[in-house]
Each structure stands twice: as structure tokens, then as C-alpha cells.
Amino acid sequence: MLARNRITIHDIARHAGVGVGTVSRVLNNHPNVSADTRAAVQQSIEQLGYRPRSAAKALRTRKSLAIGFITDYIATTPFAGNVISGAQDVAWQYDHILLLVNTNGDPVLEEAAVEMMLAREVEGIIYATMWHRVVTPPKNILETNVVLLDCYVEDRSLPSVVPDELRGGYEATARLIQNGHRRIGFMNHCDPDPAQVLRAEGYRRALSDHGIAFDEGLLVERISEPSGGYEAMRRLLRLPELPTAVFCYNDRMAMGAYDALKEQGLKIPQDMAVIGYDNQELLAANLHPSLTTMELPHYGMGRWAAQYLLGGEPKPASPPQVLLACPLIERKSV
Amino acid sequence: MLARNRITIHDIARHAGVGVGTVSRVLNNHPNVSADTRAAVQQSIEQLGYRPRSAAKALRTRKSLAIGFITDYIATTPFAGNVISGAQDVAWQYDHILLLVNTNGDPVLEEAAVEMMLAREVEGIIYATMWHRVVTPPKNILETNVVLLDCYVEDRSLPSVVPDELRGGYEATARLIQNGHRRIGFMNHCDPDPAQVLRAEGYRRALSDHGIAFDEGLLVERISEPSGGYEAMRRLLRLPELPTAVFCYNDRMAMGAYDALKEQGLKIPQDMAVIGYDNQELLAANLHPSLTTMELPHYGMGRWAAQYLLGGEPKPASPPQVLLACPLIERKSV
DNA sequence: CGCTATATTGGAATCGATTCCAATATCACC
């Protein structure tokens, strides 16, 4: 026999001298309860310190008031917090809680996590990655509602929300052009992924829209770390005709670029304007001069994903891929 | 009437030609089931694609197989991921899931979060902060098991796990002494908090244990950001007798210190050894030279907290405050 | 005043698991 100390709806009913149905109606704000009864019940609830057991409610109503959040590398990027924060804020608005599982990209764990969430009858699952890419989530995830966050499936058969990398690349470049730059270097990541491809495409379109010819030599691909940025910048500085601005694939590469520029005694932004991507606060705000960059909409993606699951709008027949803008964060490097 | 499509234990029982009790026994690996029956039931489960509903189980057993995780500023530090990752790894080991709520430090939200977790009958709650400090959690949290993580209550009446700041300060300083330094500056944060006080204490003890007199002038307090570090370093460089090493309250201050040193044409570590605190990868690994620093045991605290809640060891009468070591991360600045 | 329409209310049935008890089957042993 289990401990049976906890106050239940029956205790309240007895204490208030009403039936359990009435108590339930009060709890759920049903309209058909007289003001007097309602007050009496509420007082009993208060007095006895009653707290409804959500398991019982979930069993009866088949609603767990929870959404699952599966992510890959929560610990290796500073972005996770923003995504979670966004999802959580919306979930909370709808009285839902987040069930979180971090998988380190392990497919076995992923499947087990989904299984656990299905057993708990979540309202849906947010499947989030820490960098924009193509994924193949476990098949069992299809048994509930899903949103992919910062990723998508090859055939776009699942709804997803991702940063608008193309437009981001476009706007970063356009910003430099507006400032009078016409020779603009672009240091890109060297492995193709959505961000790599789309930011480059945005760069090209911005150039062409402004009547600037694309110059192969101004595009340098390296690993997306400070060392890659350093190398890329040195490469650009060896060009016969120097660029006057660079657009960097991310802030970490920009950091390397800064080093190369300072080494050559070049001033930012006077001799070379620099624009980054990602808005890694810690870095971008503290470099000298502080780095102008494009912000990834992590918080917004978190919100959008949760809203999609909980918003109650009928799901469109063809799953959407929503692109969220990457706002320009103006600092001192342009 | 609700949709009643889902397979239940009764369906399995009927399909396998046994009673529901037997199915339950198979599901829970009870010993008293014959091999034949077990196999038959398992086959039915497989065949019908049965998945137990955790709400029903939770209702009956009064166990939700979940722990709550309440945190304050998940989005503003890169540490959150490590803490969560640690807690989650252990929770998973015990077949538990994390219910996550981020509160942005709002006490109203905190209390509501606890309430929700109590309603869900979590095994316990991890109350985590993103920097080491004294807190006052909502009172209702006492109705379940709690562990404070990276924080504690004034009167130490709740179990907590925090970094061993004193020892960290000691070891950072000792490391510099071992390298032959005798005049060691210390740039500290200017507001008192556990880290600020204890790291300073560690610094002093290390000096005194090695027969070095504490010199007031070598201690500079500024805000714990790059700008503060920059100022502090300049201050130290104006001293009549220069230090040959600095211990910085955190990596961000160290970053500012780097700037001041470079400005003066001083080489790290030849002219000045620098040691930081926090091990903010993004920063510490990418500075030039890379920064030697003390790592905060975020992952470990996450693990410890979850283990404390789930490990099943009887809780000691007087709640423990566990100190986790901050390992020295050797890089190139010492 | 009598009758219907409406507002409240009580409480049994239900959700889907676990668990305990009693019933039956099987076995060992004399």
C-alpha cells in the first residue's frame, strides 16, 4: 500500500460539502458553478493546501501539457541557451513545460529520447541542432508533431525553422557596399553546409544587384575558426589589388582576421572594414574595435518552433520551412 | 468521448491470451513469469506496437521519473549547456527526464515553476544559477528534494554543490609561484560575491604558504569585464615595482589585461605571465597566446546534483555543501 | 398557480497502468 497522505479532489469535495464534479469544475473554471459554491470550494482548496496531481489529469485527458526538446550539442555552443529560452517562454505561455534531452548526436539516444517523449504523450517535439544543417531524425518522431530547428530534412517533408542565411549574406554585403566599399573580400567556411552555401549566394547577389562583378580572388575558403580567418586574411592581403572590406563567415574567423590585420598594422575599419556573422557576444562585443555582425535568430527560432507546436493553427498540408531574418548588429568595425 | 485507438495493456493481454497482471509483470521484468509466457507477451507487444502510457504508470506508482531543473539566466552565459548536460547524463542513467524551466531570475515565475513541478511529482529539483552566489529559492521548493547548484542559501540549510573557489584561487597562484614568480598581481572583481571573496582568500593563502608577503598594491578591484581588466592591468603597470605575473578574476578580465599589455609592448608570458578563471573556451583558447585558466566544474556540478537526487543514498541529516575542484587548464600564457 | 426552460449539482464511469490476493498448476518426496 502506498502512502496516502496527499490531499485529493475528494477531500476537497468532502470538506466543502459538494461533489467531486463541482470541485473539478471550479478547478477548471467551468462557467456553470454558482458564485457561492465556487468561493466555498476555493476556500477549501486554499485551506487544505490542495495541489492537483498532473498524472491523473494527464491520464484522463490524454494531455501532458509538455513538449519535448531534443538537441544535439548543448554544451559546445553558447547558442543553446537562447534557443531553449525562446521555446520555454512560449511553452510557458501555453502552460506547457519543456522535456529536455541532449543527445550529443547519438542516434540511439535520440530514438530512446523520442520513445520516452511519446510515452509521455507530449504535444510535439522540437528537434534542434546547434548549427544549421541537414538531418535525419529517428523515424519514430513522426508519431507526434515535430518541428526541426536550425536544421531540416533533405526532402523538406517536415516543418522547420532556420536562419535566413541568404538574406543575411546579402545584407551584410549590402551594408558594406552602402558604406562605399566596392572591393569586398569574403572568407567562407571550407565545407559546404547550408550556411556556407547560402551566405556565399547572398554575397554574390548583393554584388551583382549593385553592379559589382564577382571576383574569384576575393573569395577564400578556410576552416571556420580564428586560425582559418587569420590565414584567409593573409591570403587576401597578398592580393595585388587589396579589398577595402571583408565579410567573414563567422565571428571566430573575423577574430583571426583581426589578428592578421593588426599584424600588418592595418586599422579597422579605416583600412579594412570587417563584418562577421553569428554575433557571439563574448567575442564580437569585446574585440577592438567591436565587431559589426549578423545575429543568428536563436531566440526567435525557439519561439517560432514552440508556437508552431502549441499555437493550434491547423498544420498546413505541405510543411513550411520558415526563414527567420538575421538582424545586423552594428558595432565599430564597419 | 475521447479517441480510443491507442493500444493498452488490455489489448496485449487479450492478444497474448493472458491476464493484464501478467503483461505488467513482463513489462517490469518481474521474475515470476514463465519463459514461454514472457516470450508470447513480448511478441504481442512487438506485434501490436504497444507503448506504455507513462501517465497511467505515474498515477498508480506515484513516480514521475522526472527531475526538475530551474535555472536563472540560461541564455546569457555559455555555461548553461555544460550544467544541463551533466544533469541530463545522470538523469538518463536512472531513466529520468529533465523538466526544464528558465526563469530569468523572476521570483514569481520561479514559484510557479516549482508548483508545476510539484504537481508533476518530480523526484527532486535542481535549482541552478549561472554564477556562484547566495540565493533564496521559493519556499514551496521545500516540499520536495532540492539541490542548489552554483549557489547556496545563507544559512546552508539546503544541500548545494559549488566550485571550490578558494582552492582554485590557491592553485592558480601556486602555479605562478612554482614558475618562479614572486610578485604576483591579482585583479579581482569589485563586488563581493563568493567567487570574489574566496579566490582572493586562496591567493593570499598561497602567497603566505610560500613565504611571500601580501602586498596591498598588487590587488586591484574592477568590474569583471574586459574593460575592467584593461584598467586593472594599466594600474598594475604603473606600479614602481612591476609584478611579473597576474592572476585574473576571470577570462574576460584577462582579455582586457592582454590588451593593456600588448599596448605597452609587453610579451606574454615572457614579460608577464597571465592566468585566468572560468575557462571560457571561445575566449581562452583563441587569445594570443592562448590563456591558461581555471575551469569551472559545470558539467561536474550538473552530474553531482542529479546524482544526489537520484542516487538513493539516504540524505544526511545536515545538508552537505560539496566543493568541486576547478582544474587548471594549461595553455600558453604562463 | 402550474408548467416549461434554465441553472446547478452529485456521483458513477472512465482513463491505463500496477499490485495484491486467491486460485490453479506443477513438483518433490515419501
Next chain:
DNA sequence: GGTGATATTGGAATCGATTCCAATATAGCG
């Protein structure tokens, strides 16, 4: 074959909420 001990098993009761139906109270109206 008989007896008691042990291994399996079925199924009713239970966890604590919601919900629906029927019952009662009240109001409105001619």
C-alpha cells in the same frame, strides 16, 4: 497416490483527476 511447498497466473481494486448524465432547484411567464 497423497501431501505440502512452490511456481504461475487471472483479475479486481486502486491511483486521482474529468466528464457526462440524470436529478434537483430556480426562474420566467401566461
